[in-house]
Amino acid sequence: MEKHIVKVLQTDFVTHNVKRFIIEKPAGYTFIPGQATDVSINKPGLENELRPFTFTNTNDEDHLEFTIKIYTSHGGVTSKLLDVNEGDELIIHEVFGAIQYRGPGLFLAGGAGITPFLAIFRELRRNNQLNGNALFFANRTEKDVILHEELNDMLGDNYVDILSEPTAPQLPAFIEMKMLKDQVLKGVNLFYVCGPDKFIEIMTENLMSLGIRKSQVVIEL
Ligand SMILES: Cc1cc2nc3c(=O)[nH]c(=O)nc-3n(C[C@H](O)[C@H](O)[C@H](O)COP(=O)(O)OP(=O)(O)OC[C@H]3O[C@@H](n4cnc5c(N)ncnc54)[C@H](O)[C@@H]3O)c2cc1C
Numbered sequence: 001m002e003k004h005i006v007k008v009l010q011t012d013f014v015t016h017n018v019k020r021f022i023i024e025k026p027a028g029y030t031f032i033p034g035q036a037t038d039v040s041i042n043k044p045g046l047e048n049e050l051r052p053f054t055f056t057n058t059n060d061e062d063h064l065e066f067t068i069k070i071y072t073s074h075g076g077v078t079s080k081l082l083d084v085n086e087g088d089e090l091i092i093h094e095v096f097g098a099i100q101y102r103g104p105g106l107f108l109a110g111g112a113g114i115t116p117f118l119a120i121f122r123e124l125r126r127n128n129q130l131n132g133n134a135l136f137f138a139n140r141t142e143k144d145v146i147l148h149e150e151l152n153d154m155l156g157d158n159y160v161d162i163l164s165e166p167t168a169p170q171l172p173a174f175i176e177m178k179m180l181k182d183q184v185l186k187g188v189n190l191f192y193v194c195g196p197d198k199f200i201e202i203m204t205e206n207l208m209s210l211g212i213r214k215s216q217v218v219i220e221l
Helices: 077-083 111-126 148-158 177-185 197-209
Strands: 004-015 018-024 036-041 051-054 063-069 089-096 106-110 134-139 159-163 191-194
Touching (some): 004 063, 018 089, 051 063, 063 111, 106 111, 106 197, 111 134, 111 148, 111 191, 134 148, 177 197, 191 197
Parallel strands (some): 106 191, 134 159
Antiparallel strands (some): 004 018, 004 089, 036 051
């Protein structure tokens, strides 16, 4: 199994519970925006605790970036990542993943499911190809939205926040059928979906019921 020990160069928080890691990029290591790798922490007892995370920067850069939601409540790897900072080491493995850009479409993200789309949007921005893409980003509250400002800068009116528990009154609370139907009627024919399993299931089912074929929906397999 491919295995690289890499130094953490920098960390910061992009929301109250989402931590960004800038890490070294091994020589010759490449990825396609949307792809991920298995990551563990290079500390005694944690080296073999692998969890998948998506690269959120672009492949042309000389470092790698992860944007990771920390779950303190279940004492797993992400809670240990709270204590991983500059100078510590991670172990990364081979690149994998089925999500990649196939052309303009509607991106449906739930929470940390935005991560593959961040890499894709950043790559599209670099190539001046963001036009024709839209994002519906579902979160619980305003403070859970990952990199709202950057997404807004990139997509403008084509970026819609959907908050199930907003502090300021806002509708709708969920990505409703009508919103998807409007997109289908507008001629959107490619859909990228990423988020919790239930989110993917519901979005995919709803799209199918609107006549969208499986081949038009890009998800992680
Ligand atoms: C291909 C792929 C790419 C991914 N990329 C990213 C990424 O870039 N950024 C990111 O933040 N996440 C990403 N994830 C999700 C990430 O891998 C998980 O959040 C992580 O493995 C959780 O590890 P853990 O050890 O902290 O939690 P684990 O204990 O391994 O729990 C795994 C999952 O189970 C659920 N869970 C378990 N226990 C509880 C509990 N007590 N309460 C609530 N929920 C619970 C959570 O949904 C959690 O995500 C990706 C997942 C996949 C499959």
